[in-house]
Amino acid sequence: MAKDWELDKNMGKDADLIEEKVSSEDVFDGNLLHVKKDTVRLPNGNIAYREWIKHPGASAVVPVTPEGRLIFVRQYRYPIQQVTLEIPAGKLDAEGEDPLDCARRELSEETGYQAEKYTFLTKLATTVGFSNEFIYIYAAEGLTAGRQHPDEDEFINVCTLTMDEAMAKIRSGEICDAKSVTAVLLLRDLQDSQGR
Incomplete structure (x- = not known):
């Protein structure tokens, strides 16, 4: 299987870009797609919302x-x-x-x-x-x-x-x-x- 690549958070690289999940809610749960709405804290401390689709790959x-x-x-x-x-x-x-x-x-x-x-x-x-x-x-x-x-x-x-x-x-x-x-x-x- 292919090796996954991830953001290296431990080294602090791009830490000024990372959004922190505050909460998450399920909007839709289908056979293939699962729609989520997350509340996130932005790097500047403000709150924002991210709607995204969870997919099995x-x-x-x-x-x-x-x-x-x-x-x-x-x-x-x-x-x-x-x-x-x-x-x-x-x-x-x-x-x-x-x-x-x-x-x-x-x-x-x-x-x-x-x-x-x-x-x-x-x-x-x-x-x-x-x-x-x-x-x-x-x-x-x-x-x-x-x-x-x-x-x-x-x-x-x-x-x-x-x-x-x-x-x-x-x-x-x-x-x-x-x-x-x-x-x-x-x-x-x-x-x-x-x-x-």
Whole structure:
């Protein structure tokens, strides 16, 4: 599992920026999201309120075929009212679930593929202004095809792109999902550093 990075409070670094939680209340408790409203003391001593979403975390994986093609999924994303082109991903099922286990599960469910090798790419804070979600991103290689078996409420089409095609779709905005953009850019950097 990826090593977490934290603000080093003991050394006093950035102590003039830290907000102290005074109290917390639950605003909404859903299946996926838990909305909180916290009262905080600002560095200058004033009181402020922070509304934020507690999220269990997630994993994502960019699968690479033996031919070097990247596997993506197309699905309708209700909040933005459009079909997106993304890498397979999903939330951690339980607190403490190994993000790599989650990545394996999501790859299998959304695409039907299994992978022999996973490479950790990064841990991404998705929306630091209003959520504590971190998503762990992996590359997957040594793929074996199987049967796609998405969740009951998931409707997904699988497609493949070359790295050049994926980069062009990032530039055009067709791939606009942050985790997918990040994954493709980091994978390309990794491949370049390996001379592939």
